[in-house]
Amino acid sequence: xxxxxxxxxxxxxxxxxxxxxxxxxxxxxxxxxxxxxxxxxxxxxxxxxxxxxxxxxxxxxxxxxxxxxxxxxxxxxxxxxxxxxxxxxxxxxxxxxxxxxxxxxxxxxxxxxxxxxxxxxxxxxxxxxxxxxxxxxxxxxxxxxxxxxxxxxxxxxxxxxxxxxxxxxxxxxxxxxxxxxxxxxxxxxxxxxxxxxxxxxxxxxxxxxxxxxxxxxxxxxxxxxxxxxxxxxxxxxxxxxxxxxxxxxxxxxxxxxxxxxxxxxxxxxxxxxxxxxxxxxxxxxxxxxxxxxxxxxxxxxxxxxxxxxxxxxxxxxxxxxxxxxxxxxxxxxxxxxxxxxxxxxxxxxxxxxxxxxxxxxxxxxxxxxxxxxxxxxxxxxxxxxxxxxxxxxxxxxxxxxxxxxxxxxxxx
Amino acid sequence: xxxxxxxxxxxxxxxxxxxxxxxxxxxxxxxxxxxxxxxxxxxxxxxxxxxxxxxxxxxxxxxxxxxxxxxxxxxxxxxxxxxxxxxxxxxxxxxxxxxxxxxxxxxxxxxxxxxxxxxxxxxxxxxxxxxxxxxxxxxxxxxxxxxxxxxxxxxxxxxxxxxxxxxxxxxxxxxxxxxxxxxxxxxxxxxxxxxxxxxxxxxxxxxxxxxxxxxxxxxxxxxxxxxxxxxxxxxxxxxxxxxxxxxxxxxxxxxxxxxxxxxxxxxxxxxxxxxxxxxxxxxxxxxxxxxxxxxxxxxxxxxxxxxxxxxxxxxxxxxxxxxxxxxxxxxxxxxxxxxxxxxxxxxxxxxxxxxxxxxxxxxxxxxxxxxxxxxxxxxxxxxxxxxxxxxxxxxxxxxxxxxxxxxxxxxx
Numbered sequence: 001x002x003x004x005x006x007x008x009x010x011x012x013x014x015x016x017x018x019x020x021x022x023x024x025x026x027x028x029x030x031x032x033x034x035x036x037x038x039x040x041x042x043x044x045x046x047x048x049x050x051x052x053x054x055x056x057x058x059x060x061x062x063x064x065x066x067x068x069x070x071x072x073x074x075x076x077x078x079x080x081x082x083x084x085x086x087x088x089x090x091x092x093x094x095x096x097x098x099x100x101x102x103x104x105x106x107x108x109x110x111x112x113x114x115x116x117x118x119x120x121x122x123x124x125x126x127x128x129x130x131x132x133x134x135x136x137x138x139x140x141x142x143x144x145x146x147x148x149x150x151x152x153x154x155x156x157x158x159x160x161x162x163x164x165x166x167x168x169x170x171x172x173x174x175x176x177x178x179x180x181x182x183x184x185x186x187x188x189x190x191x192x193x194x195x196x197x198x199x200x201x202x203x204x205x206x207x208x209x210x211x212x213x214x215x216x217x218x219x220x221x222x223x224x225x226x227x228x229x230x231x232x233x234x235x236x237x238x239x240x241x242x243x244x245x246x247x248x249x250x251x252x253x254x255x256x257x258x259x260x261x262x263x264x265x266x267x268x269x270x271x272x273x274x275x276x277x278x279x280x281x282x283x284x285x286x287x288x289x290x291x292x293x294x295x296x297x298x299x300x301x302x303x304x305x306x307x308x309x310x311x312x313x314x315x316x317x318x319x320x321x322x323x324x325x326x327x328x329x330x331x332x333x334x335x336x337x338x339x340x341x342x343x344x345x346x347x348x349x350x351x352x353x354x355x356x357x358x359x360x361x362x363x364x365x366x367x368x369x370x371x372x373x374x375x376x377x378x379x380x381x382x383x384x385x386x387x388x389x390x391x392x393x394x395x396x397x398x399x400x401x402x403x404x405x406x407x408x409x410x411x412x
Numbered sequence: 413x414x415x416x417x418x419x420x421x422x423x424x425x426x427x428x429x430x431x432x433x434x435x436x437x438x439x440x441x442x443x444x445x446x447x448x449x450x451x452x453x454x455x456x457x458x459x460x461x462x463x464x465x466x467x468x469x470x471x472x473x474x475x476x477x478x479x480x481x482x483x484x485x486x487x488x489x490x491x492x493x494x495x496x497x498x499x500x501x502x503x504x505x506x507x508x509x510x511x512x513x514x515x516x517x518x519x520x521x522x523x524x525x526x527x528x529x530x531x532x533x534x535x536x537x538x539x540x541x542x543x544x545x546x547x548x549x550x551x552x553x554x555x556x557x558x559x560x561x562x563x564x565x566x567x568x569x570x571x572x573x574x575x576x577x578x579x580x581x582x583x584x585x586x587x588x589x590x591x592x593x594x595x596x597x598x599x600x601x602x603x604x605x606x607x608x609x610x611x612x613x614x615x616x617x618x619x620x621x622x623x624x625x626x627x628x629x630x631x632x633x634x635x636x637x638x639x640x641x642x643x644x645x646x647x648x649x650x651x652x653x654x655x656x657x658x659x660x661x662x663x664x665x666x667x668x669x670x671x672x673x674x675x676x677x678x679x680x681x682x683x684x685x686x687x688x689x690x691x692x693x694x695x696x697x698x699x700x701x702x703x704x705x706x707x708x709x710x711x712x713x714x715x716x717x718x719x720x721x722x723x724x725x726x727x728x729x730x731x732x733x734x735x736x737x738x739x740x741x742x743x744x745x746x747x748x749x750x751x752x753x754x755x756x757x758x759x760x761x762x763x764x765x766x767x768x769x770x771x772x773x774x775x776x777x778x779x780x781x782x783x784x785x786x787x788x789x790x791x792x793x794x795x796x797x798x799x800x801x802x803x804x805x806x807x808x809x810x811x812x813x814x815x816x817x818x819x820x821x822x823x824x
Contacts, residue, residue, distance in 0.1 A: 069480055
């Protein structure tokens, strides 16, 4: 038997598009002794979490709870529960995570119709609405904040068009929830998936979701109560005539909502410690105030962008649809982007990200999310980034970046 | 906006079949600041975890890693990855969690063949082997430790019979891993799923799995690399001729093993804090020593059983296949079992469990798992249980339970 070292992770300044630094108060919550899953004290914490999620999602939906898995488990739970085999699913794609929606929709048996936008831009809502009217999909799935390209897709008109066309609208708001406005009710979004490890600054491990009655009707039509839980002498619950059961058991929203309802019908064993962390992260976000939190994210974005611009590096993508919480920087020609990232991590304990697919090796991505979105982090990053670029032979006006950022903070 | 109270969970003595109390050193690990998912320090911790899981599963399998979800996510990941639609799946059922295997196998498109044993007993291995030879299944799925009835199923001969019949054997060892011997290699188990929140005393949230090359071959034949990750100019990876892709993206072991391999092909964002907790829980288990740990579980079971017997309550089920880490007690006629449980929780801060389906209202279930499996907990429980039964009018020899348990500890 090998001896394994005690856990002792180095402190990091995490300026990626997630996972980001966790608020110390959330870390503390993770360390509290656990309660049993049906302990009344614990179910009260579950109910608190639902109430707080409704506030953060800006919804009056009955259903707002976490799926027990990382963000993509929430996406798959929503799509697997809402897409019946053969359903037409319209997926506008403008980056990597749109491709993920396509992938998952197909695995759920959906007949996908995709439309693609060059990376770095987003769709004009009118284009999407026209496609909805033309294609008559059962469901539209779209990303709100695309971290692979650092863009944010306006959605306020698409939801209404989906209602008119009797399509359900599913939105991946993993990157935006808690950092950028996500207006579930005002924008007529039928189901929304958020992330924990980004603007909420809770570790990865849960996927908050919300959905309305339109979505719930479809879910309930496909409901099936699992074997081993059916009460003796009671009729089985099976899908309605001609409907197909949900293909996943673990990611079955019909069963999950029973577990989160007062009936507490046993499904999985709730992730006690993660629930503590999520509840604390939501509590901190609501105590800060959502509007104040969005303003904080905009302020530090401004300082970061001012600093990078003063340094003379080029920002990637259409500025009119820039995602406030992710800033993409073009890697100067001839420079090894990974060498810059490695030096930042090794010598400064700072992590920034690269990107995927067509953008691999072309851009760096800098996140300003949640607890990582702080003045000291932005200033530390700008100073270190300048030093590392100079060390790599990039010509730039030394000292300008921090002065430009400090100007923003003095004005702010 | 409502003000939400600060988190302040009451201390509990958790004597259920899970989730159980978490070792304070694991709680501390959960509270450490996070690392990025591709930070070399973090991937080293992932690799440590794989090595430790191999030791705990007693295997030389290459693949041993956690699925990011609660235990049933691991069960579904294994079954969804190994069962192709139309596959014949033999499921011997002797309690609730056998029904769960049946449920999930059907949702994966398997043609299930079940055999049932009355609750409270287990199968003679020869019966299962005969069924394997008769039914020629592609896969056999069986529970090792059935917490709903407190029984443990011998498996050492079934694995070899599966090899002869060219069937894969999948074992749900959620309740046993780390508390009762699970011999993956010696018993010829092709895929095994463990639990964190039971004998490993880590909070619910991850599902350790291991599988061998026989299982991997089937998984790889169905592999499909997801859209958005396919490298430009390279051929797509699609399932082999005539094979069906894995229906889940989140629970796709082909993708998960790429993420856990040195290639680190991006899939989900690993649950950083849960991984810290799992690694620490495994480290503590291996530092204690597996044999020593099994002996500790047997010792405290003996003391508990001696105490309960001295009290005069009846134990449920066939003693020859009793699961050492769960002790089931028959609720005396006319007594309200829930009232006893509620008083234990309200006045003594002790949690014990009820059961499911045909056993609902008929038995209590007392767990002695992981960090909860301690002398002080057993003694505290016996004293409190006696007091609560007396308070409910049960006639029993006052004081005898603790004396009997103390006798066991003095001998031990």
